[in-house]
Amino acid sequence: MADYEAFFAEHYDEVVRTLGLAVGDRSRAEDAAQEAFAQAFRKWAAVSRMERPVGWVIVVGMNQMKRWLTRVDRRERHHRESVAGLATVGAAGRVGRLDELPDLAERIATAETLREALDRLPARQRATVVLRYLCDLSTDEVARALSCSPGTVKSALSAGLTNLRITLDDTRPDTEREVDPHAHR
């Protein structure tokens, strides 16, 4: 199991940070990461042969939080209807497309701005964006991690990006918007 030890040493911090960013709750993320690594230990013979074992650990870690995520998601859904301007999954057809991403990237001025924008996303959209764009998980892997269908992932991703853009627009000073949108790239 020496290679497991090396794997743990190399990726534990990465997994905790990723899960923490995906759900916005550090202690819950640590708990999930430890459970995921424990499962990896038990199944190490199979996990170690995977193309990207750390991806598997992240998926399992997210799975550990799915009940909590669902609860948060449900709670947020009640509030969401009253929040003007936030796109919802499946609402009014297409709400965001990947080809609009350039606009989004330009709006991100600092890590803190992005954190604020992520904090304002619904839990499932936040997790989807982080898993897809930070961990480079495929749509199918994200779907497994969140226990939903790939279609739901695509919708959540699209809505998440749109909401990020809206939020970033809201947090950007007016002068920047009018004068130089590339000032803080």
Next chain:
Amino acid sequence: MHIDELHAHLHDLAATAPAADPIAGRRATYRRVRRQRQQRVAAIAATAAVVILLVAAVGRLGRAATDEVPVISGPASTAHLIPGALPPDLIPRFVGDLPMPADAAQPIPLESRTVLFTQGSGPDGGPGGAFIVTIVRYAPADMANATISPSGYDGLRVSLGRRVDGFVEVASRTLTQAERQHIADAVGASTAPDPIDATPAPGGYLRQAAGYTVDPFAVNYALTSLSANGSLLVFGGSAGAPAGRGPTLSIAVVHGSPADIDVLRTVLVDDTPTLIHGQDGIAATIETGAVSTPTGPTTGVGTAPGPTSAPTTVPAPRGQVLAWLESDATVVIMVATGMTADELRALAETLQPVDAEGWRRYVTTTTVDGRRAAHARGTIGGTGEGSSIAVPTTEPAAGH
């Protein structure tokens, strides 16, 4: 490109979070592994109990008007562990089950019993220290010509006494050699039903737990009674290698309890807690003392069938020890000489559990002195000398 930018921003954001504590995380993860294992074992045991009760109930129904109560007994199962690739200079010297068979060429203890005495709360002694008394019983025929070296084995911190039915071993890292010997002689001379009762414990020492698998004086520093239930693997240099030279390794996997680990600590030095295979264990060194060779009247406990030439004393290598409770009631003790602590740990990490069929295959395919291990039974070291009672030696082929 812009997707890459979003990725980079998310990456930067993740990097601003405080670093996770890998040590605490590792401990917490292994705690989960252990808890899950225990839960699995408990679930399996519960399932087995239900099945047994059902079978018993069906059996009773099938036996009209009989009042027989089914009795279910037998030795507890112990996991088998086998090492991965070993260095080329570690040659199998013994691979097999414990207890060794009654027809072994080497005299095998009929029974081994160890009792712990401590001052304070643990075997590390707190303010007072600890010692263990082990009584190893042999068949009368094996004891007839057995002798004890007057020099003892102070390096091991073990003193020996003789009884009509076996030997007494007193081990301690806090008692003096004279104190140990006094206890060994008293227990050896006792005719009490339980000779341990005759232990003249120094002031303040109290009888504590009994560990049944530790034998501080067992062959090849295995530190495990050859009468324990489990398996033993001994590796060493070639038969012609000089005594005390080259690495040796013993791996004992026996049925035991956490108390065995504590008892073991009485003969170890500098033991520190560690995690091995995700289990709490200890890493330590062992003072093996001076080694005399060739065999003769002064080699220790033995019938000394070999030459009577004057022994040559060679510097004793410092031994490395790892011991842990692998799973429920399975104690693993690895003792190595001629290698570093890191090298031993690396070997420990290669240990893999195998089922009964895997173990049988390993035993039948491992070659000891040109013979399959399954047929080379009864001699650790495989020299065939085989008439001496097990004594520690750093050279497995020395015939003890």
